[in-house]
Every structure is written in structure tokens, then in C-alpha cells.
Amino acid sequence: MEKLLSTLSQFNRREQMTLLFGALLIAAYVLWLAVLSPLKHKRDSLLQTVTNTQQSLGKVQLLARQYEVLSQQSNQANNGGDISGLLDASLRDNGITMTSFTPGAGGEVRVRVDRIASDVLMQWLYDLEVKYHIAIRELSITASNDPGLVSVNLRLVKP
DSSP, X not given: OHHHXXXXXXXXXXXXXXXXXXXXXXXXXXXXXXXXXXXXHHHHHHHHHHHHHHHHHHHHHHHHHHHHHHHHHHHHHHHOOOHHHXXXXXXXXXXXXXXXXXXXXXXXXXXXXXXXXXXXXXXXHHHHHHTSOOEXXXXXXXXXXXXXXXXXXXXXXXX
């Protein structure tokens, strides 16, 4: 340290101030490079992570709300009392018109649908069992004179 002070004392006051100011600038620059710049980059990285996490949370909350609504709708459909209301809803959802409807004993119903496309029929039958939880006791499918269209007789029950 004495050697540094003796070397510094060789310069006049103005040169000493200039050297001291330069040393302070160099120390500040090294501090910036070694400490502050990496901290700024880390802060920016963390801010981006927080932003991405908030966006993901928003998507998850939206999906959770949609799930709750669909779950409530499913529960309402499952608990929705009479088979005729559920049958009507399923027919409406699939764009089908029934030809005849006959209520039977024990909550069973007989339904006839004429001139229905086979792919629409299969989707409707699937919806009846999976979405509306209506069991198919009997099923009779007959071909019609039009290609691709069939007539169907069903005996349905809500378990």
C-alpha cells in the first residue's frame, strides 16, 4: 500500500484526482459487469417466468370453469327426471324427428324413427347411452327404400 501511495504522490493534485476518478469509474464498471448486469438478466428471466405462469394459470382457471359448467350440465341431464324430456333433448341435439312415441309400464317408452341416416342413428344411440344414460332394451333396424336411410324401433328405459 505504501508503494501505491508513494507512486501516487509523484503526481500533482490534478493528476491524482484524474487517476482516482478513473479508478472509481473502472470499479463501478466492474461492479456493473460482475453484479448488477447478471442480477438484471435474472430479474428479467424471473419476470418472464411469472408472466408465463400467470397465463397458464388463466388458461387452467378457464378450463376449470368450463369443466364445472359441463359437469353441472351432465348432472342435470343425468338427474333430469323423466325419460321423455331426456329423449326430446337427445333428438333435438342430433336433429332427429321421431315418428311415434308410446309410453309403457315401468318407465319404459317405445320410439319409432323413420328415414334416418345410419351414421346419425349411431351417434344418437351413443348419446342416449353415454350422455343421457338411457338404456336400450330392444332395437330393431330396417332398411328403407332410400339408400343410406333406415327406420328404427326402440324400447328405452332410464335405469
